[in-house]
Amino acid sequence: MKYEYDKVWEFTNEVFLKMGCPANDAKLASDVLVSADMRGIDSHGVARLIGYVRLWDADRINPTPSIKIVHETPSTAVVDGDAGLGLVVAPKAMEIAIDKANAVGTGWVSVKNSNHYGIAGYHAMMALEHDMIGMSMTNASPLVSPTFSTERMLGTNPIAVAIPADKQPPFVADFATTTAANGKLEILQRKGEDAPVGWIQDEQGLPSTNPEELKKGGALLPLGGDRVHSSHKGYCLGSIVDIFSAVLSGANFGPWAPPFVSFLPMPKNPVGEGLGHFLGAMRIDGFRPADEFKENMDVWIERFRSAKTTSEAPKVLIPGDPEREMEVERKVTGIPINDKVVIDLKEVAKRFELSF
């Protein structure tokens, strides 16, 4: 079933209002959440709405947080999210990064005491209209084993980087630091298909193709998949995201990161507060005139897009192309929501005496 953007957004907004979010926060959270559906990252959109509601029911989300800077220099800050929705905390922290970049060239904000923040790309893209490069990363529920380990020590810890161009659309990279994000496993589970070797391992750390392996003690693999294909580099990337987001801010890091699902208990002996994010903004004209840079980005994009292709594809993609094309399409056709998610949304509707 496909649903119009406005209908999905309105419902999401009503739910956040029912949770007690102030109107502006509910609007912001809805913008962030439904942007995932529009960009084709269905695992991070309204499919997660019921998860936020359950976290709120479990008293793990504060709908009226006092989000504040607890430490800062002209180009840095740590923000305490006061257990608010990451969907609200992260864009507010990104605004602080942008303000600092306006003042001294760059701004870097590490966030503690937050929750799941939706798609990393949304926050990074906030920088674009200011002629800034935006960066965004977050730690997440531990599902990923380091190279040589059988323990789940890291989340899928995504990195997003948004870079403005002139006539070309912006360069927007937004990716999990694992071979495959969890959302891809969920798709295989629904279809009853096997996963490629290199995505997951079983409880003993052996390669597995069973997309249900995580339920049996298995783990997602860092980008690279195995040591021969440099999974240690994916492990480095996931670790850097974890440290920038959580150790730098004082959030829970590594295996202590709080699970997104409310039915899993919080890790014992927490090492920090909540989940962590890291947001950055760099003013282009801190380096060179923005017009010059953006013209060069057009040259970069045009040259890469016109690179000779293999027989696999008609053209070389620029990071952000697939999501932007999806957004154009879904504005017309609506957002497809799978049956299982529709059932969840109807449950949420019932919970709050709304209709969906």
Add this chain to the structure above:
Amino acid sequence: MKYEYDKVWEFTNEVFLKMGCPANDAKLASDVLVSADMRGIDSHGVARLIGYVRLWDADRINPTPSIKIVHETPSTAVVDGDAGLGLVVAPKAMEIAIDKANAVGTGWVSVKNSNHYGIAGYHAMMALEHDMIGMSMTNASPLVSPTFSTERMLGTNPIAVAIPADKQPPFVADFATTTAANGKLEILQRKGEDAPVGWIQDEQGLPSTNPEELKKGGALLPLGGDRVHSSHKGYCLGSIVDIFSAVLSGANFGPWAPPFVSFLPMPKNPVGEGLGHFLGAMRIDGFRPADEFKENMDVWIERFRSAKTTSEAPKVLIPGDPEREMEVERKVTGIPINDKVVIDLKEVAKRFELSF
């Protein structure tokens, strides 16, 4: 054959002096270059010395550069390397980043008009003694094809991040954004062994196991290896390094990056000046008290190092462990230099009337 550090360093220093470098620059360049050998990254150490000499012979390296800031804000700068050795330009740019971090919390320097800068990790690690996180990246000779392309558009574009701890040694990640760095292919070439699938493709973009494939129009593959294993993420990472290092500074980007080997012609219609780097420093106490952070890093490192292992390895490694252990070993046993490199170094010795 194994050579003592001092002997290798002295010879390298003599060579840079013969090229006309001022004494301080020759010393700095030797420190950077031979640190690669000590850390076990043999492809980036004295094995490259003859390459720098040939670039100098081809008038592509200026031994007495006037390295200067051409644009800046309190937290940012663009540095013009004046065609100097990257081994000298990069650490000087990193010092500027550290100065800016001291002043306003972080410092970010994009460099143009430079050359090969040795191992990325050296420059990032300069931040550690200042209780700062150091970052370093560089673009490089185009050898890597984007996902779906047969053209070599990017270098192996490494990223290094160095993070201080307290009682534990620092976290030091330093890796090419490809599945395998070029140095690994050179090792296979010498041994006459095949490469694993996922490291390289042939001229048509098909998987190849021939380590000589690059000589026949093939290419290295971005981290991930193929689309199914998310090579688009390695392509994103390599692109981000290219844009931060070269588009932000005004250096040559993408396929226009100058080749390191002097026998290849410079690309026509350059889009910038020389090669580019990007260096960053973040003061820990811009975020939270450095002691607190470093104690937490100890917890992070101890927890990850003691994670349960697979049958593949006796322990989980922390980024930087293998290089640090190698450095300890080579201080005692000396630096192994292979016969082909010894022949090159003897040629360099003859060229400058030195002995090796």
